[in-house]
Amino acid sequence: MDKFEELKAEAKSLVDAFNQGTATDEQKSRLVAIGDELKTAKTQMDSAKSAQDLLDALNSGVTEGEGTTYSRGPAVKSLGEAFLSKAGDLGALARRIKSGGVEAPEFKAANTAHTLEGLAFETVTQQVIEEVRPTPTVANLMTNAAMSNPVLKYFRQVPGSTEGAPAITPEGTEKPYVHYKFEQVTAGLSKIAGVTDVTTEMTEDAPFLVSLINSFLVRDLILEEEAQILNGDGAGDNFDGLYHMSGVLNVQGDAGTNLVDAIYRSTTAIRTQSKLVPTGLVIHPIDYENARLDKDxxxxxxxxxxxxxxYGNGTLQFAPSLWGLQTVVTPNAKQGTPLVGDFRQAAILRKGGIVVAASDQHDRNFTQNKVTFRAEERAGLMVQRPAAFAKVSVKAA
Incomplete structure (x- = not known):
């Protein structure tokens, strides 16, 4: 039995115990963590199959000439495979690059997966491919919102601005007024993009192209998206990131306080001040290491x-969550300042999805036998309740 099947079997037994009301505290804790392990194992299993699946699809019998059709292969699993499926085969890819370029279907971060299969070479079908995130990112904690326009205006209540409150009123007496104050917020979309060059010889290697698109361009684009979500300073086209956003709570522990204790105190601050329940924690790798290696x-x-x-009880976990919060360990978090929040109060705004295009009609590519690949997306951040988040720190001794 492989690792993925073992995890599925373990997860089933944990769910059964939970549904029957017999689950121990250790089993409940394990049930929270096993989801991430299942996702990682599934991604590794799919990655091992993707290159062979792609080669099978490309070798599935392509003929050329008038009325050319391309036989139907297995559904693509990633943006890299969708890009090659769009071109038809490696020979067709080379010809289309020389004749002006080729662009893949949008690669959309959404909750609904779509597949692209059976394309005729002459047909351009804008299908949507589910975005693959092999490791947890901050965006995974939030919802995704599709945008049809480049700007979104919405209203949110100004924290602490409510005046008055409902009250018991005797018959015939004046009813109390409750005054609310709202502010209009504009959330715009920004373009995140990157380009890279490869030699024409590299474009003849199908598994390499899939890896280039999925493991390099798309991965680095997602990392920049995460950096903007957390650290965008709102200047120019930068996101108004959570670390800089007005209204986010600041929770500071006393000198000598353990940072892990301060993280828990921040959950209390969010519950009492915003009346919301925190769902996630974003923490720098060094801060997480210190917490993980802490001893009694x-x-x-x-x-x-x-x-x-x-203490020898329960199941050993490599990267357990802190305080039951879904924990994202990322170098984009500020060291010494974890971020706790109800991430359901924030959404990633997207117009379309990630698009990959390639062409040799750029700069000196023709004379140097190079092809330029471009990946880009339009995205933004909407935070409905900034007080749903708290920046955590500890006073210097």
């Missing part, structure tokens, strides 16, 4: 050691 007075790891679960 007996020298035992608080979160479990390299071979044993905490």
């Amino acid at each position: 007075g007996n020298g035992q790891y608080m979160g479990g050691g390299p071979f044993y679960a905490p």
